Amino acid sequence: MPSRRPERRNEESAKAIVRAALDLCREVGYDKLGIEGIAARAGVGKNTIYRWWPSKSxxxxxxxxxxxxxxxSDFPDTGDVVADFKTQIVAAxxxxxxxxxxxxxxxxxxxAQQDAELANAMWERLLSHLVAAAVDRIRHAQRQGQIRSDLDPDLIVELLYGPIYYGWLIRHSPPGREHIHTTVDTVFAGVAASSAEARSGNG
Amino acid sequence: MPSRRPERRNEESAKAIVRAALDLCREVGYDKLGIEGIAARAGVGKNTIYRWWPSKSxxxxxxxxxxxxxxxSDFPDTGDVVADFKTQIVAAxxxxxxxxxxxxxxxxxxxAQQDAELANAMWERLLSHLVAAAVDRIRHAQRQGQIRSDLDPDLIVELLYGPIYYGWLIRHSPPGREHIHTTVDTVFAGVAASSAEARSGNG
Amino acid sequence: MPSRRPERRNEESAKAIVRAALDLCREVGYDKLGIEGIAARAGVGKNTIYRWWPSKSxxxxxxxxxxxxxxxSDFPDTGDVVADFKTQIVAAxxxxxxxxxxxxxxxxxxxAQQDAELANAMWERLLSHLVAAAVDRIRHAQRQGQIRSDLDPDLIVELLYGPIYYGWLIRHSPPGREHIHTTVDTVFAGVAASSAEARSGNG
Amino acid sequence: MPSRRPERRNEESAKAIVRAALDLCREVGYDKLGIEGIAARAGVGKNTIYRWWPSKSxxxxxxxxxxxxxxxSDFPDTGDVVADFKTQIVAAxxxxxxxxxxxxxxxxxxxAQQDAELANAMWERLLSHLVAAAVDRIRHAQRQGQIRSDLDPDLIVELLYGPIYYGWLIRHSPPGREHIHTTVDTVFAGVAASSAEARSGNG
DNA sequence: CACTAAACGAGACGGTACGTCAAGTCTTTCG
DNA sequence: CGAAAGACTTGACGTACCGTCTCGTTTAGTG
Structure with missing residues (x-):
């Protein structure tokens, strides 16, 4: 989605554009953010924006x-998977x-709910690395016997990150450290190997 | 947000407007949905829309x-809280x-990420009832000893619904029945009273 | 070309637009005259211009x-065709x-050299009446025996007006009263009935 | 207006540019003719055009x-001034x-109606020679007694060429041989020395 | 039952931003 | 070192909607 054309491009302008977009978005809100405003703020022609980016997003x-x-990408691995996830999620x-x-x-x-291409780009560039690292950490913990090995690591990632995003996007309450810790604890109580006898069938 | 003014209002037009909005939104997408389009499709003047609604949302x-x-609002209560939530979440x-x-x-x-008023209206009219019912059901199960009573029912709702919304909004994968059941099972494994000895919060 | 749609139109805006166009054209020149400038000067939205006119011309x-x-249209007819044309051309x-x-x-x-539609509109709305009146006056003089009747009245109109426009458009010298009088005299010397014996063949 | 700088200039490019301009003007019209289009068609950088010409005109x-x-410049002089002008104007x-x-x-x-510099250049490079030659030919005829000597030769040139240009620019009818001959005949009927008794200026 | 007042469809209005296009300048790269 | 290529800032283009504002025309509801 960015710099598809690697040819001669003015990196100063590019930086000014991105900076102007970030600033304006915070000042006037995403809805009222527009290419013209970004161009004006960045001291740049609209064409220069359209040449290198397809949209404000x-x-x-x-x-x-x-x-x-x-x-x-540097997912911590101290041996304690619960602590590691607390650290990582708080950071994220x-x-x-x-x-x-x-x-x-x-x-x-x-x-992204209206723009599949943006959704895809966000996944590729923003999230996939983090999720992959988390999945790796979970697999490692599963091999070590800390986590039930019958659970899909992806599911566990959802269980860990889902409540955070739900609270943030739907309830509009930003995640706090305490809240994250409790969430992680509670999820791991359900996925820990020690509770392997937990009911795994459905009703 | 709707019909704040109870005065003489043409219910046929109102229905046509809502219908046109729903249909057009599906056809052209939310971004390209506009008041003019809705008015034209509904065979209605723009003023009639602005008179009764403040925005397309x-x-x-x-x-x-x-x-x-x-x-x-009719949350099931069969005595099996796990089964009840499976039923309810699948329905929801x-x-x-x-x-x-x-x-x-x-x-x-x-x-709603850009419109606090909309976010508020959605919570009030769309979600608060459902969440309240779920919280009630959880409290009931806590009183019955099925769920650890040291956990905030709201947290449990987040643990249950969060992964679903996360998958839907962030990963763009619609929730399937199997997936919901596994999620609910795993969450309840962590919140069940029988696993009360699980670590409930270290640093 | 103007007001094709007779529906509800704000005549005040229309007047302001035409006035702004005339003024701006004089101030900045036709080439730099633009719809945006006219709209701004007239205190009017661009759409209001595009709604009623297809172009700045x-x-x-x-x-x-x-x-x-x-x-x-009030072509003078004093009986003296030469004097009448002097009067009329000076006025025109x-x-x-x-x-x-x-x-x-x-x-x-x-x-109009680049826009056939404009050329047509100018002929219809600006010139055809004047030319028709002149042709009528010439026909009258021909019937009275003042002008050779073997000449196409249209040709005589060209002979009378052509030199004026040529001087104005090609030589960029505005026509003066003396110059017009001399031109008319000289043309009428060639078309007067008294010189009917003039050589009318070609070489 | 052209090649003011005699430095090393690629004559091939220059020819390609002029050719491209002529061709494109015919194809898309003068209004839509642009420097970019000319450069692209000529396989030339825009700078190369701007270096040697100030404008598309x-x-x-x-x-x-x-x-x-x-x-x-080779104005015919067969002795018959009427025939000579017929020949010359038809050619022109x-x-x-x-x-x-x-x-x-x-x-x-x-x-040129909007560009005084262009108007000047056209007169200098395109028309002044022709007009000077015509004026010379008329002076010669006046000396020979074929044309009234009290008339300004410039006026006669206007009488001869004016109707042609008027028909072409205003009426948008291209001049035909017959039409030219009739025009020249009629004008010369008015300026011929034999009709010197014609009224030469009343009020 | 006429009268009045509103809500209605229609759409013109002053605006704003869109995405495109060309202008003329400047910079990089190649022959 | 001239020229091709083309990125750059600028600014107008014509379009599309915005939300407000008349217009006449229904349509209730009241006097």
């Missing part, structure tokens, strides 16, 4: 990514609370 | 509500899959 | 016509010299 | 001149009818 996605360079949830990422991320998730 | 919310008259998730509700609901959730 | 044509309400040539008509008329003639 | 003027190398009017010159010439005359 693509610009914001670029901006969001560059604001999220931390805690990406910064994106949902920091004022320079939260509104943009929420807006993009909202827009 | 308000119209869609009215339409979505009237398409969701089923399975609202129809909204996330039926083609006459899913796109509108997703669009509204997306739009 | 159509607006100017309307404006030019309303500035030329004088000396239209005001359009080519008055600062509130000359630049617009020149611009429209220029634009 | 300057390119077309160059092109038009090179397409009019015939019948320029080829420019107004040939499909490789007529549209460009009309476009340039139209554009």
């Amino acid at each position: 693509a610009i914001l996605l670029d901006g969001l990514l560059s604001a999220m360079t931390s805690a990406q 949830c910064e994106t949902l609370t920091r004022p320079d990422t939260a509104p943009h991320y929420a807006a993009l998730i909202g827009a | 308000a119209i869609l919310l009215d339409g979505l509500l009237s398409a969701m008259t089923s399975a609202q 998730c129809e909204t996330l899959t039926r083609p006459d509700t899913a796109p509108h609901y997703a669009a509204l959730i997306g739009a | 159509a607006i100017l044509l309307d404006g030019l016509l309303s500035a030329m309400t004088s000396a239209q 040539c005001e359009t080519l010299t008055r600062p509130d008509t000359a630049p617009h008329y020149a611009a429209l003639i220029g634009a | 300057a390119i077309l003027l160059d092109g038009l001149l090179s397409a009019m190398t015939s019948a320029q 009017c080829e420019t107004l009818t040939r499909p490789d010159t007529a549209p460009h010439y009309a476009a340039l005359i139209g554009a």
Whole structure:
């Protein structure tokens, strides 16, 4: 979705555009964010934007990514899977609370409901790495006997992250450290190997 | 949000407007849905729309509500809380899959990320009843000793519904019956009273 | 070309648009005249212009016509055809010299070289009446024996007006009264009935 | 207006540019003719055009001149001034009818109404020679007693060419041989020395 | 039953932003 | 080092909707 054409492109302009988009989005809101406003703020022609990005959401996605360079792929592995996930989720949830990422991320998730291409790009560039790392960590814990091995690691990721996103997107309450810890604890109580005898059939 | 003014209002036009909005939204997508299009399709003047609704999302919310008259407040209580939630969530998730509700609901959730008033209206009119009923059912199970009583019922609702919404909104995979059952089973394994000895919160 | 749709139209806006077009054309020139400028100057939305006129030239044509309400169809007939044409041509040539008509008329003639529809509209609304009146006057003089009756009246009109327009459009010298009189005298010397013996064959 | 800078200039490119301009003007019309289109068609960078010409009209003027190398300065002088002018005007009017010159010439005359520099260049490079030659021929005829010597030769040129241009630019009818001959005959009837007794100026 | 007042369809209005296009300038790259 | 290629800022284009505002025309509901 970004820089499809690797040819001679003014990186200064590109940065100014992404910066203007991020700032304006925070100031006026995603709905009132427009290409003209971004161009004016960035001191750039509209064409220069249209030349390199197909839509305002693509610009914001670029901006969001560059604001999220931390805690990406280095999933902690201390041996204690529960503690590791607490650490990781708390870190990941910064994106949902920091004022320079939260509104943009929420807006993009909202827009992605209407834009399959954006949804795909977000998955590819924003989430797939994190989810893959989490799945790996879970598999590792399963091999170590810490987690029931009959459960799909993807399901466990959903159980862990789902409540956070649900609270954030539907209930509009940003996730706090306490809340995350309780959630992770409760989920792991259900997936821990020690409770392998838990009812696994359906009713 | 709707019919705040109880004065003489043409119910035929109102129905035509809501119907036109629902149909057009499915046909052209929420983004390209516009008041002019709705008015034209409904054979109605634009003023008639603006007189009774403040925005396209308000119209869609009215339409979505009237398409969701089923399975609202009658939460089952068979004594088996796990089975009851499976039943209820499967029913509730129809909204996330039926083609006459899913796109509108997703669009509204997306739009609500930018519109606090809409978010509030959706909570009030769409979700609060369901969540309250679920909370009640959980409290009942807690009193019966089926669920650990040290857990906030709201948290449990999040654990149950969160993964579903996460899968739907973020991963864009509609929830299936199997998936729901597994999710509910796994969550209840963690919240069941029998696993009360599970670690309930370390640092 | 103007007001094709007679429906409810704001005449105040229409007047403001035509006035703004005339004024701006004089101030910045026809080439730099644009719909946006006219709209801004007239305090009007662009749509209101596009609704009633297809192009800037159509607006100017309307404006030019309303500035030329004088000396239209009342061709003088004093019995002296030469004097009558002097009177009439001098009057008609005001359009080519008055600062509130000359630049617009020149611009429209220029634009008409690239726009057959405009050319047609100008002929129909601007010139055909005048030419028809002149032809009538010539026919009358022919019946009275003042002008050779073997000559096409249209040719005589060309001989009379052609040099004026040529001087104006090609040589860019505005026609003066003396010049017009000399031209008319010289042409009538060639078409007068008294010189009927003039060589009429070709070489 | 053209090649002011005599430095190393690629004559192949120059020719390609002029050719492209002429062709494109005929194909898409003067209004839609643009520098970008010319550059693309000529396989040339835009800068190469801007380096040597200030505007599209300057390119077309160059092109038009090179397409009019015939019948320029060699005004016939057979002794019969009427026949000579018939010959000359018919030749000159080829420019107004040939499909490789007529549209460009009309476009340039139209554009010159808005561009004094272009108007000047056209007079200097296109017309002044022809008019000077015609004036010379008329002076010669006056000295020979064929034409009234009290008339300004310039006026006679206007009388001869004016009707042609008027018919072409205003009435949009290309000049035909018959029409030219009749016009010339009638004009000369008025200016011939034999009709010197014609009224030469009353009030 | 006429009268009045509103809600209605229609759509013109002043605006704003869209995405496209070309202008003329500037920079990079190649022959 | 001139020229091709083309990215750049600028700004107008014509379109599409916005939300507001008349218009006449129904249509209730009241006097």
